[in-house]
Amino acid sequence: MSHLLQAPAGQNGFIRIENGHFVNDAGRVWLNATNLTGSANFPSHPDADLLAERLARFGINCVRLHYMDANYGNFKEEPEQGIFTIDPSTQRNLDPDQMDKFDYMISRFKAKGIYVNINLHVARKMDDRDGFSGSDQRPALDKGVDNFEPRMIELQKEFARDVLLHRNPYTGFTYAQEPAVAMVEINNENALFRQYFIGNIDKLPNPYALELRKQWNDWLHENYKSVDELSRAWSLSKEDLESPFEKREVATIKRDVEYSPSRRDFYKFMYDAEHKYWTGMYAFIKDELGVKPVVSGTQLRYTSPFLQADLDYVDIHAYWCHPSPVNPNWEIGNVSMVNSMHYMYELAGQRIEGKPYTISEYNHPFPNQYGAEGQPMLRAYGRLQGWDGVFQYTYNHRKDFQPQAMTYFFDMIARTDVLAHMPACAAIYLRGDVQEAEEAVVAEVNHMTYFDQLSREKKVTVGIEKAGYAPELALMKRTSIKLTEKPAAVGEADHLEDRIIRSTTGELTWNREIEGAAYWTVNTDNTKLFTGFPEGRDIDLGEISLKIGKTRLGWATVSLVSQNGKGFGKNAYSSKILLTATGLVENKGMEIEQLPKNKIRLSDWGEGPVQAEGIPAKIVFPLPAGKVQCYALDAEGNRKEAVSVKKSKKRGFCEIVIGPEFKTVWYEIETH
Structure with missing residues (x-):
């Protein structure tokens, strides 16, 4: 699908905002994207060449560069180096060798038509090396604290300056002036409000607690001219307030304090503190550093949408069945979202009118066995809704770019069931096979x-x-x-009870006629897709019909993409079609432990190679058998075996029957 990318990235000028959407000099920009995490941001030069080529072939035109500001590891794997030098005295210096790998990778992305999203603060947690005590008593990754602590904010600015004003020797541009940089994110999943609500701000050690109290008292003095005014506003006695107010020692309001005027004021203070942080960082990046790409703050659901709407665009994250906790005792939900479609309507319902909207992390993490459904749903509703960017999280999180097994929850690199449908995702979202809704x-x-x-x-x-x-x-x-700021209606809404819900474009259909066995389809001129529980039903996809046989999960995902955009034979054009069929995918020797409430855990992660179930299905095409050819493809996409095309009972139609005997998830179909 690399033909859908405009190479080099940025050839049509910087991405900017017009009428609430991303545009460049050629028109609307749609970012069909993924992430790189940790040391995957620093591949060797040969790996960078292969990575850029592979992502382009899948139709990926943007990569979010995530979690590069710390050494990244997890409970299964040792940390690997991030962007900073490994230095016992500081964590403020960029490593020249890592920067060379970073620069080269971005140059290869640019050449292939792939933009980048540069994340600034994600994971660096300051410690005694740079004069920050109590690191073991502060929130993870300094979340929330770095929204108000002055020294931390200054070091965020220093990092932004070091990265964004760095000149890439392979492109000749600084990242502040690089048109292949789509956007910059200030601080990932990080907000003072979020940390306050989960109780971490109440537990801050000094000097951080004292700094917060100082800023709270400064706020009180800016908003109340006298203790008498404060006493009236809080309905508390002047005697109780006078001494702490005058000494600027009014205590911060703890999370579990009942609602009161003082609590409301403390929320106003936190709101103003966050506003100062987000707009201050934005002004520094845009005005002082002269950064041309668009800039966002953090994600919705961590802080107020009113605060995030002050920046260029709005972002959000979501995970269906996120593993919890992310440690050796993890467990994960093992159910399909097709029975609820929960995150599709939740993400759409939070979009802010008049602002570009991106979902920069989305996943149905491994080993949830229904992961193939997630990215097609995100792309289809992303296009229907007119969202500006949709990002799978994550393509890879290690230096190994040729893994033979699925080794962690979030990676797509070895996840056959997800990767195999990415061409359909590119057609749906980037090519625009699904129409944007007018209503x-x-x-x-x-x-x-x-x-x-x-x-x-x-x-x-x-x-x-x-x-x-x-x-x-x-x-x-x-x-x-x-x-x-105007009065607006308020009221809870009932859920729709319709058993079939179809988009106003007629292209996306959610069928929940059978309780607990729903399915969802995409039916456009150049892309067809089914995901869900077939239950022996004939699936109508316009000129194509589909019937899926018995699978190990009683569930499957099947996509058909006209790669040249010439349809499926009904319009008399010759067409080259990619047929993909996936079900259960797992590592060799993987052992699943069944837990209560539809949850699972892996007692053994297994090893490579990844094994994929062959899906039995019959596909009926609107052409005579003599005008259709079908081939099973190998892992490299080469033809390995012809699949018979038979005359259908329906006059003028033919049928293709696929199954496990072909030992593939991919088939090529040619119509003449």
Whole structure:
């Protein structure tokens, strides 16, 4: 699918914003993307060449460069070096060898038409080496603290300067002036509000707790001219407040304090502190460093959408069945999202009207056995909704770019069931096979009403259902929330009970006629896709019909993509079609432990090679058998065996029967 990419990336100028969307000089920009994590951001030069080539072939036109500001490891693997030198005295110096690998990789991406998203703070946690005490008592990765602690903010600016003003010798541009940089993210999944709500701010050691109290008291003095005014506002006696107010020693409000005027004020203080941080970092990046790419703060659901809307675009993350906890005692839900479509309508319902919207992390993590459904759903509804970027998390998190097994929860690099449908994802989203909805639901959210919810319910999230709209409307038409200072309707909405919910474009259908055995389809001129529980049903995909046989999960994902965009034979054009069929995929020797409540754990992760179930299915095409040829493909995409094409009972049609005997997930079909 590399023909869909515009190479080199940035040839049509910088990505900018017009009418609430990403554009460049050639028009709208859609980012069909993935992530690299940790040491995967620093491949060898040969690996970088292969990586860029492979991602381009899958139709990936943007890569988010994530978690590069610390050594990355996990409970299964030792840490591997990030962007900083390994130095016992500091963690502030960029490593020249790592930067060379980073620069070369980005130059190869650019050459292939692949943009990058540069993440700034993700994981660096300051310690005694650089004068920060109590690292073991602060929140993980300094989350929340680095929103207000002045020295930490200055070091974030230093890192931004070092990276963004660094000149890539392979392209000749600094990253501040590089048109192949799509965007810059300030701070991943990080907000003072989030850390306060989970109790971490209450446990801060000094000097961080004292710094927060100082800023709180400064805020009180800026907003109240006298202790008398504060006493009236808080309905507390002047005697109790006078001494701490005058000495600037009013205590911060603990998380579990009941709602009160003082708690509401403390929330206002945190809101203002975050606003100062996000807008201050933004101004530094854009104005002082002169960064041309667009900039975002952090993700929705960690802080207020009103705060994030102050920056260029809005981002969010979501995971279906995220492993919990992420340690040796992990467990993961093992159910399909097709029975609920939960995250599709939840993500759509939180979009902010008038702002570009990206989902920079999305996954149905391994070993959830239904992972193939996730990325096609994200791409299809992303295009229906007009979202500006959709990112799988993550392509790889290690230096090994030829793994033979699935070794961690989030990687796509060896996950056959997910990778195999990425060509369909590129066609759906990047080529635009799915149409953007013309009909829209825009729910207004009043700032004062929202802040009341925030301070009373400790909830930063808001969506269309809070304004009385059924969330499933997002499966039918474009949805968003409009942030306003004007009065707006408030009210909980009932869920839609329809057993079949179809997009207003007619291309996306969610069928839940059989309880617990739903399915979902894409039916466009050049892409067809099924995912879900077949239950012996004939699946109507327009001119194509599909019937899937018995599988190990009673579930499968099947996609068909006209690679040259000439359809499936009905229009008399010759066409080259990629047929992909996946079900259960696992490592050799992998052992699953069944747990209560539809959860699983791996007692043995197994080893390579990855093994994929062959899916039995019959596909009926709208052409005579003599005009259709089919071939099973090997792992490299080469033809290895012809598949017979037979005359169908339906006049003028033919049928192709695939199955486990072909030992592949990919087939090539030619129509003449």
